[in-house]
Amino acid sequence: MKKIIALVTAVALSLGTLVGCGGGEKAGDTKDSKKLVVYSPNSEDIINTIVPMFEKETGIKVELVSAGTGELIKRLQSEKDKPYADVLFGGSRAQFVQNIDLFEKYVSPNDKDLLEGHQNSTGSFTSYVADGSVLLVNKNLVGNIKIEGYEDLLNPALKGKIASADPASSSSAFAQLTNMLLAVGGDYTSDKGWDYVKKLTANLDGKVASGSGAAHKSVADGEYVVALTYEDPSASYVRSGAPVKIVYPKEGAVFLDGTAGILKGSKNMDNAKKFIDFIISKKAQDAFGSQLTNRPLRKDAEVGSYMTPMKEIKLLNEDHDYVNKHKSEIVKKYTEIFTSNKK
Known part of the structure; x- marks a missing residue:
């Protein structure tokens, strides 16, 4: 993943x-x-x-x-x-x-x-x-902006301040993509899920991290307010005392x-x-x-x-067979949406 x-x-x-x-x-x-x-x-x-x-x-x-x-x-x-x-x-x-x-x-x-x-x-x-998909938030930069889940990332105040890697080249970014489609839309094909992706990519403001490591590091270093990332490195920052917190999307995490x-x-x-x-x-x-x-x-x-503790996290179950079979289609659709938002 x-x-x-x-x-x-x-x-x-x-x-x-x-x-x-x-x-x-x-x-x-x-x-x-x-x-x-x-x-x-x-x-x-x-x-x-x-x-x-x-x-x-x-x-x-x-x-x-x-x-x-x-x-x-x-x-x-x-x-x-x-x-x-x-x-x-x-x-x-x-x-x-x-x-x-x-x-x-x-x-x-x-x-x-x-x-x-x-x-x-x-x-x-x-x-x-x-390992689960999470949001890593810089506590020094977030101010009064509420970040509890995916929907909160559509806040105009976060435009250009969200770090995310490319699902076409990053396995963790792809996991985030399928997580949000499932969490917001209920499956991987619904209009509701893909409409959310379109709005989110617009709020990324054309910015994409060079890789998954760059995404979470940019938040820990104070360059971005929040990153779409995964639990392992995020917990490492928390353990080391960095000014960050982990948010497990209230809509659910895979x-x-x-x-x-x-x-x-x-x-x-x-x-x-x-x-x-x-x-x-x-x-x-x-x-x-x-x-x-x-x-x-x-x-x-x-x-x-x-x-x-796992019992405090809302968990979602990924349809592994579907995701494995349709990965290229999912990535292609995301790329088309991201590219159109840059125009």
Whole structure:
């Protein structure tokens, strides 16, 4: 769902090197193995917290390859007949669904402890965190302007003061787009929802952030009053004491899962299963909720004071199948509306 910062690995591995390193080992060769190869688009904070915890807990050494989700999926597709990775740790559920043939069937015994609606229903991949669409407001700039939801963003006083990335290139901006269509219009095709989008883009005054990171940073830096963004970086600003607050749209917020799965043909299958078990264990889920700024999915996970309890947020359920199937149409319509408002 969201754009995640790519972690620069200590050793840059080319595709050819990755494939070459896999030679000579048979798939499923896990006897006495203390190795695990993890591909991940996750943030540096997640990697530097969760991976060392797993290594300490199990004695298994993780070899990490970090890049954007799209790049990693392409790499996995090219390595399908001779996989180098054991686990893909991160990426949206939609991306896993679209590439389900790459993943081994495995349901962790810890899966039963996840919140309803986030459990492993496909048998092929596991949700471990969720991230929601939010509004990030600069408390020093907002003054008396009321911002409680999407409708408030149409206030003329906010014209040109709203930060938003382009849904055509930003996964978090696209998630915001489908969220507002659902929240305001009730579905993804109603005139009411798209009329709202037309009014909102007019209030953006032709301004678009270079990316999702630029959108929330511009609010934290005091350049814009409010950003259409996502919970993870927003909660990080709140935790660090920045002059911002998170607003969960009163019309409703969609939370999308971060997902992990074991690759078919994994050479370290037992260790891969241990990794999946670990990321939804109580220890790891508590770390996601109280050390990091991610939304854990275990029923009994601890959540930091800087995170709003889920029960206080109005939640909406996205129609994943529809959105995945019609993404290009939704983006095209948004682009046409945004462009026409610039004229």
